């Protein structure tokens with residue numbers, strides 16, 4: 001089983017997803033990679049539709065995976081850049097994207113999400129969080145890896161909270177996932 005499979009396992013049962021799934025609603029996966037997470041969410045919730053935004057090479061891989069998972073008919077694909085985050089979704093997902101980038105680019109990506117999000121929409125950010133108390137975590141090793149290999153980094157929850165605030169969003173809370181990952185829940189600031 002791929003590491004991402006374990007990390008993603010609890011996400012279809014996240015309260016934001018289960019609440020959205022009570023009615024027809026759209027989950028927008030920004031830089032959704034091969035579609036594994038979106039496929040899990042759509043498979044668990046037959047009322048949900050998905051939109052996956054990715055670079056051209058990744059969109060084709062995602063289309064194959066989501067077709068094979070039997071949810072291709074409920075999914076739209078957008079080829080583009082972070083500036084092309086589709087408007088009008090109910091839940092936005094940003095999984096393992098921000099750790100690829102420095103703070104300035106993260107603010108930019110989050111602003112694109114905030115601009116696209118309707119007032120009622122939720123944003124779920126999946127990342128490993130550096131522990132506030134220095135306790136052992138896989139996030140520490142990943143921090144070094146991201147810094148050396150892609151110029152990104154892992155961050156503490158309060159660091160993500162600041163980036164979200166700078167982008168016009170507000171951190172509502174976060175909960176743990178397998179493999180020292182977390183899911184952070186944010187909404188547009190001032191819209192609660």
Ligand SMILES: C[S@@+](CC[C@H](N)C(=O)[O-])C[C@H]1O[C@@H](n2cnc3c(N)ncnc32)[C@H](O)[C@@H]1O
Pocket residue numbers: 004030031032033034037053054055058080081082083094095096097100
């Ligand atoms: C680490 S992967 C995460 C993929 C997926 N969200 C996951 O959790 O498995 C980061 C993704 O960002 C996408 N990406 C990189 N630059 C992008 C850009 N400018 N616009 C949209 N997506 C981009 C890459 O194609 C890649 O699939």
